[in-house]
Amino acid sequence: MRSNSLRRRSRHKSNENYSFWLSFSDLMSALLMVFILILFYSMYQHFDMLEVKTAELLRQSGLLDQQVQETEAQKAAAEQQRQENEQAQAKLTESEKLLIAEQAKLLLSQQAQEETQKTLAERQKDLDDALSLLEMQQEDLATARSLLETQQAKLQDQQVRLDALVGVRARIVQSLAQALNTANVRAKVDETTGSIALDASVLFDVGKSELKDEGKRVLDQFVPVYLSVLMNSENQANISEIIIEGHTDSQGTYMNNLWLSQERAFSVMEYILSDENTNISAQMKTRLRQIATANGRSFSNVLLNADGTENAEASRRVEFKFRMQDEQMIESMRDILDGMQDVTE
Numbered sequence: 001m002r003s004n005s006l007r008r009r010s011r012h013k014s015n016e017n018y019s020f021w022l023s024f025s026d027l028m029s030a031l032l033m034v035f036i037l038i039l040f041y042s043m044y045q046h047f048d049m050l051e052v053k054t055a056e057l058l059r060q061s062g063l064l065d066q067q068v069q070e071t072e073a074q075k076a077a078a079e080q081q082r083q084e085n086e087q088a089q090a091k092l093t094e095s096e097k098l099l100i101a102e103q104a105k106l107l108l109s110q111q112a113q114e115e116t117q118k119t120l121a122e123r124q125k126d127l128d129d130a131l132s133l134l135e136m137q138q139e140d141l142a143t144a145r146s147l148l149e150t151q152q153a154k155l156q157d158q159q160v161r162l163d164a165l166v167g168v169r170a171r172i173v174q175s176l177a178q179a180l181n182t183a184n185v186r187a188k189v190d191e192t193t194g195s196i197a198l199d200a201s202v203l204f205d206v207g208k209s210e211l212k213d214e215g216k217r218v219l220d221q222f223v224p225v226y227l228s229v230l231m232n233s234e235n236q237a238n239i240s241e242i243i244i245e246g247h248t249d250s251q252g253t254y255m256n257n258l259w260l261s262q263e264r265a266f267s268v269m270e271y272i273l274s275d276e277n278t279n280i281s282a283q284m285k286t287r288l289r290q291i292a293t294a295n296g297r298s299f300s301n302v303l304l305n306a307d308g309t310e311n312a313e314a315s316r317r318v319e320f321k322f323r324m325q326d327e328q329m330i331e332s333m334r335d336i337l338d339g340m341q342d343v344t345e
Helices: 002-015 022-184 213-230 254-273 282-291 326-342
Strands: 196-199 240-249 292-296 317-324
Touching: 002 292, 022 213, 022 317, 196 213, 213 254, 213 317, 240 254, 240 282, 254 282, 254 317, 282 292
Parallel strands: 240 292
Antiparallel strands: 196 317, 240 317
């Protein structure tokens, strides 16, 4: 297009030598050509701009597609992230459930541990109380042991005294048996207690409490010998009491027999201390008034045969007994010693 225009311009210039006036048609053609040139130039610029715009649009379209792809990728990534989040949330929910379960177990375990600690504290308190009680008991035991040792020392001393008194009693019993045998007095001495029983039928009539003459003669023979042993200088300090006891068989009532046994014991005591009895000295009678007693036992201590039946004749008797100094205490000590021996065994 540009070459045609140049040719026309060249032709026009050649014609200028011949004519300075252009024809109207040439002018219109020239204007048309200018318009066409402007049109073509505008179209060129338009198409050039269109190409630029197209390229730009294509570039932008590519960017847009890329953005769309990136957006889609981001959506996919977001969806994947969402799914992963949901999975993580699900896992987290399961973990939370497990954690809650573990926390519940831990709470129960803590409660159980607290209960256990409480129980242990209570048991520790009980143990402390038991230990305190044990310490108190040990102190009491030590005190009791000390007292026991003291008592044992006393008991040993009492045992010595007991042995001495037993030895004295045995010696007195032996002396009584020898003295009665030497004097030809028919009376049997109990080797253990030293008591001597006189047959009531010799002293009294049946059911009576008044001494018979025969009974007085028996007493005249027996009493001086008996008292000579108990009141001599060797034995007098060891004798605390002389007892005259009346006994009956089981026939009749207890009260009637008690009255009868008491009256018979009184009758024997009354005769021994009376002026009628001159076989013992006034000094012995004075001493008897200080230490002698007369008691009735009714049938509370009857004598038995070998087969266990009552021996009525032997049960009707008058017994002479003696008690030594501190004998009650010694008997108690004997019981204690026997009890201690049983515990030791």
